Amino acid sequence: MRSRSVWLLSALFLLHVQGCFSLSCPRVVAGTVGGSLSVQCHYEEKYKNNRKFLCHQSCGPNQEIVMTEVSEREVRNGRVSIRDDPASLSFTVTLEELRLQDAGTYQCGIDITLSWDATFLVEVRVSPAAAPTQSSNPLKTTDTLVPVMTLLPELTLPVHNRPSPPPRSQLSSVHSLKLLLLPVFLKLPLLLGTLGAVLWMKKRLQRAH
Template sequence: MTPRAGAVWLPSALLLLQVPDCLSLSGPSTVTGIEGGSLSVQCRYEEEYIDDKKYWEKSPCFLSWKHTVETTESAREVRRGRVSIRDDPANLTFTVTLERLTEEDAGTYCCGITAQFSVDPTHEVEVVVFPGEPRTPPLASAPGPPNSQERSGTERLGRAGGEGWPVAGAMGRV
């Protein structure tokens, strides 16, 4: 193979390397949430994509046409199950919200734009879901000041602390 023949495929290979995480679409690289909670991801795009459909999908993102959720009109929110997407063309952003997070929601996703005459710009986002707090019954609250009926009983025990509360060792010393 001649050096010139090898150079023919080089620009095409470089183009493929630039498609994921291209500069025309940006956002966070990692977002976190707690199981049972929700999280939002905001992706920013360039003005040339203002009228194009925006989407969110689980990786692999390249060459996938099965989007988890996608916009249909600018500035409209679209919901699909626990996932929603909202395009805000005035700010050149779209926001994806995942609700009632589960462990299965963790993984790599892509913000993407359906480009009319080119490869879709995408941006990968790692979603991390931490275990939720275990549900425990509320703790019993500490007793407040005694009411008048309790106070009369306390006073029979003695006002060792001067506050109407029995003090350790005060019982039995009436």
């Protein structure tokens, strides 16, 4: 009876090991808070019509986070989706909008009827998002540039009282008057000389008589 139990346990172990070799996934995947990550697993061709699933490390029956259906190659449950691609013999699990509590160990698996499910443990690591870096002299967009001229003291220049120039019409009249008087001034000495000569001749004639 004991040897039969040992044989049964050994057979179950071999079936489980065989299921592990039937599925290949990355052991560790990482992402940041708010981002997303994907886990791509490859399987043997004989399992391309089987359902694929994702669950937590210690999941039991009907505790899968997400599982494909035969008629649906892609299934979504909240922030988690799974897509089976039989043409490439692979399925991909995607976690979106990552949170710190999403970190942990998960099982990617293939649902095998009347046998151990083929599963693979995958560790998910989630790190905080990096804070944006700031320059040493940040320039705020709300700052306003003050014109340089407003920083200078107001200068008051002295104003000299100068006589305003005469109107243009007055200048024209004065110019015309000068042109009229110019011949008179030029002939005046000649007239005076002629008048003096006449007076001198008159006096001389009077003395002769």
